[in-house]
Amino acid sequence: MADRLSGYRILILETREEAQFSRLLAEQGADVLRCPMFAIHDAPDPAPVEAWIGRLIEAPFDDLMLMTGEGLRRLMKVVRRLGVEPQFVAALGKARKFARGPKPGRALREIGLEPQMTTAKPTSEGIVEMLSRVDLRDHRLGLQLYPDRDHSVLIGAIKAQGADVDCVLPYVYDAQEADANIVTAIDEMAASRVDAIALTSSGQVRRLMEVAQAHRCEARLRAGLAQTPIASVGPVVSDELRSFGLRTDISPANDAYFMKPLISAISAALAGKAPRMAAGAR
Secondary structure, eight states: OTTTTTTOEEEEOOSTTHHHHHHHHHHTTOEEEEOOSSEEEEOSOHHHHHHHHHHHHHSOOSEEEEOOHHHHHHHHHHHHHHTOHHHHHHHHHHSEEEESSHHHHHHHHHTTOOOSEEOSSSSHHHHHHHHTTSOOTTOEEEEEOOSSSOOHHHHHHHHHTTOEEEEEOOEEEEHHHHHHHHHHHHHHHHTTOOSEEEEOOHHHHHHHHHHHHHTTOHHHHHHHHHTSOEEESSHHHHHHHHHTTOOOOBOOSTTOOSHHHHHHHHHHHHTTSOOTTTTTOO
16 A cells, blocks of 8 residues: 555655665655665775685685675675676585574575574574574684674674684665764654654664763654654563653554564554644644
């Protein structure tokens, strides 16, 4: 059913999957207010990334752990610049592939591959639990990391299973570049110009609060959230909201912790309510 969100203004904080989330909402007629939590850039020094790609092609890993879809897409960007896409994809095909949640799986399917296993929860703890059920002894495991998180516990847990871990970090975040947009989004909620805020990762909750505190507008943020329906993609995000004394108003049913079920839940929750823009909030 198209246009279920026609007239509604939905704030999204998604960074890595911003274009896809925005497109899915727009297909339902929503006016999407985009506010990525970070600007994403390629790794400033490409040499370590290129070297990792070279090692994978020369001697394919036994296992590959992909933590983000953005990570694989950034790797493919380098691979194509180097002109080694067929060799890289062939090497990936030989590895047993693990995905942290559904997003890396989507990125794999873009190049004709599938993950063999996907975490039940898209967290480092979920990765440790999943990998504890497989044999990694004497395996070479490629690990794609993402920025602004200490991965030492995860790496240590994988090594404890006997694996030789080879890490790559293909992109970095620029937080300051996004701060102004986040403050603007806070102002829009406080001024009742947002019909719902959609959260797809626990990091978005933390970042939103950190920016509000740094710019001395936490009270304004909390006032805005108090009058704006908060949509959470799943229990990990809802737990993070709760840790800050915030609630979850909307969430997908039946353990369907993905963007499309979240959009369906938002549509159902807003059905019958007058959009704030139509009500003259602007």
